Amino acid sequence: MKKTKLFLHIGHGKTGTSAIQSALAIASDDLSRQGISYPIQQSLRDRASRLEITSGNWEPTSEASLTDQLLSITNNNQDDAAIILSSESLFWLIPDLIHDKNNWENYIDIHIILAVREIEEMLSSEYQQRVKRHGDAMPLEQFLRARHFVSSHHAKAAEIIELMSQANITNTIINYSQHKRDISELIFKIIGAEQLYPADQMAGAIINRSLSRKELEILITINALYFSRFPWISTRISDALIKSQPKLEAQQCKIARQQLQKVYETNDAYLQTINAFLAPTEQLTSLSNLGEEATQAHSPEQAQKIREEETISVGLIGDTLLQALTNESKRKLSNDTVDAIIELSQSGRVSKTTEVELLEVAKENRPQGQKLAKLLERARKELAQL
Secondary structure, rough: OOOEEEEOOOOOOOOOOHHHHHHHHOHHHHHOOOOOOOOOOOOHHHHHOOOOOEEEOOOOEOOHHHHHHHHHHHOOOOOEEEEEEEEOOHHHHHHHHHOOOOHHHOOOEEEEEEEEEHHHHHHHHHHHHHHHHHHHOOOHHHHHHHHHOOOOOHHHHHHHHHHHHHHHOOOEEHHHHOOOHHHHHHHHHOOHHHOOOHHHOOOOOOOOOOOOOHHHHHHHHHHHHHHOOOOOOHHHHHHHHHHHHHOOOOOOOOOOOHHHHHHHOOOOOHHHHOOOOOOOHHHOOOOOOOOOHOOOOHHHHHHHHHHHHHHHHHHHHHHHHHHHHHHHHOOOOHHHHHHHHHHHHHOOOOOHHHHHHHHHHHHOOOOOHHHHHHHHHHHHHHHHOO
């Protein structure tokens, strides 16, 4: 019995999956003509082709196991084509699929494509995602402690790699940190369709960028103030920022040296497992080769560009927040909320710029406040002296 060739691009998360899925959607007709099926609903294909955020061309279902779903997909493969499925959800289900190999190995020839990432970058992106999409307001240090410094993605990647090796399953592992600019092209090369990569449409494409440090700081403050009342606020603001400035340069969240050492110590076994299956020049940083922190210095031109981008972002955040709260609440902020804003502005946990911005919001909602007016005047003077 001839087996169906099935490529499973499983992520993991924050390794360029949205861009890869856009490229596959754009090229799906050309791929089909070459005997490679990328099955996807027309509406999802259109969204991905417009470089919008999607979850790929496969979604989990509680009604059937992954094995049953894959067998169904291959059984409906009328053209005897190779199939490629791309979804971050697959990442967490692959161990069960491997354990179930006896039920599919006579029908499907699986090739798993897995991307991994430097652990500092991964934790930074995961933290940002929590702030952007889930309304988190905790500091990065608290985020790491809450997870006991474990990177769940690296732990699961190490498990998957060991299982693939033991089960003799064909796979390709990519260090995304070294291939951020060409990972989509690498995927096309792996599936044997390098010449079909839609280079013109994907040139310079950035989908679901990370936030800048200024944007992240403000969004954390907004989450702390408003998320309990308006749980959609973080997503709405981050989407507005990404749509308005898709190519703004983001900065990786800075992990304190002591905590960074703890991260590498805690995850060293996972990193060693991953590195054992990567070429020496492609390996991730681990405890054994952890170097001193590099100091990043910005040129005057870069610093000016960052300031200009921050100004645009701050204005956009203010406009989006005002519009959102006006549409939802149809009234001014409550006294309790204004008190909370003032308290946060004076807590010493925000920058001087953010303090001024918070006090300005409070003043708009309490225009007669004499004490508030003095606090705002003092904060503006202190900011001007910086």
